[in-house]
Amino acid sequence: MSHLLSKSKYIRGLQCDRALWLDVFNPRLARYTAEQMRRFDRGRDFEYAFKSTFPDGIDLSAELKRNVDAYPARTAELLEKVDGVALFEAGFLYDDVLVLADVVHQREDGTLDIYEVKSGTALSDTYKRDAALQHYVISHCREVRSFSIVYNGADGVNGSNGFNIVDLTEELAAQHDEIARNVAAMKEILRHGEPATPTGQHCLEPYACPYQHYCAQGVRQMSLFG
Numbered sequence: 001m002s003h004l005l006s007k008s009k010y011i012r013g014l015q016c017d018r019a020l021w022l023d024v025f026n027p028r029l030a031r032y033t034a035e036q037m038r039r040f041d042r043g044r045d046f047e048y049a050f051k052s053t054f055p056d057g058i059d060l061s062a063e064l065k066r067n068v069d070a071y072p073a074r075t076a077e078l079l080e081k082v083d084g085v086a087l088f089e090a091g092f093l094y095d096d097v098l099v100l101a102d103v104v105h106q107r108e109d110g111t112l113d114i115y116e117v118k119s120g121t122a123l124s125d126t127y128k129r130d131a132a133l134q135h136y137v138i139s140h141c142r143e144v145r146s147f148s149i150v151y152n153g154a155d156g157v158n159g160s161n162g163f164n165i166v167d168l169t170e171e172l173a174a175q176h177d178e179i180a181r182n183v184a185a186m187k188e189i190l191r192h193g194e195p196a197t198p199t200g201q202h203c204l205e206p207y208a209c210p211y212q213h214y215c216a217q218g219v220r221q222m223s224l225f226g
C-alpha cells in the first residue's frame with residue numbers, strides 16, 4: 001500500500017502548505033545549500049553511532065533501499081518472527097502516513113521501545129513534532145511501551161556515551177487528536193492545485209525552505225486536478 005505523507009513532508013507541511021505541495025508533486029525544485037547537506041551528513045554519523053549500540057540490529061534500508069512502501073510489511077514480518085529484535089528504519093503505515101523509525105526494540109512481551117535519533121544538542125520543538133507524528137502512526141499499528149528522543153550529549157547533560165535519551169511517551173500520546181487534525185488538513189491541501197502562499201518569515205523558520213528560489217520567481221505549478 002502506498003503512502004501520501006511522510007515525516008519530512010509532515011514537518012514541511014507544518015511550516016508551509018505550499019512547501020508541502022511542492023514536496024509531494026515537484027520535489028525536484030528543491031535546492032539545498034552545501035551547509036544543509038553537511039548538516040544531513042553530520043546527522044547520519046550521529047545516528048549510526050547510536051545504532052551501533054544495538055549490535056544485532058537489522059537494518060531494513062540495507063535490504064529494501066528506496067522501496068519505502070515495502071518497509072511496513074517487512075517490519076511486521078520481522079516483529080512476528082524474531083523475539084526481542086532491534087530494527088533500524090522500521091516502517092509503519094497509518095492514516096496514509098508512512099514513518100520509518102530510527103531504532104525500534106521489541107521487548108519480550110511484544111511491546112516496542114522507539115528511539116528517534118537527532119544530532120542537535122538541544123531538544124527542539126521540531127524534534128518533538130516529528131516524534132509526535134511517529135508516535136501517532138506507530139501506536140496505531142503496535143503497542144508502544146516507550147518513545148524516546150536521543151540527542152547529542154556534547155553538552156554533557158545526563159549524557160551516556162554522548163547520548164542524551166529523553167522519554168517523551170506521555171507527552172507525545174497526548175497529541176494524537178492534534179496530529180489527526182493536521183494530517184487531515186494536509187491531505188485536503190494535496191487534493192487541490194499549488195497553494196498561492198506568499199513568501200515571508202515562515203520561509204526561514206524553523207528551517208530555510210529549499211523552494212525559496214522557486215517561489216521568488218512568482219510562478220505556480222499548474223493544478224494537477226484541472
Ligand code: SF4
Nearest residue numbers: 016019203209212215
Ligand atoms: S519559499 Fe516560503 S512560500 Fe515558498 S514554499 Fe517555501 S516556505 Fe512556502
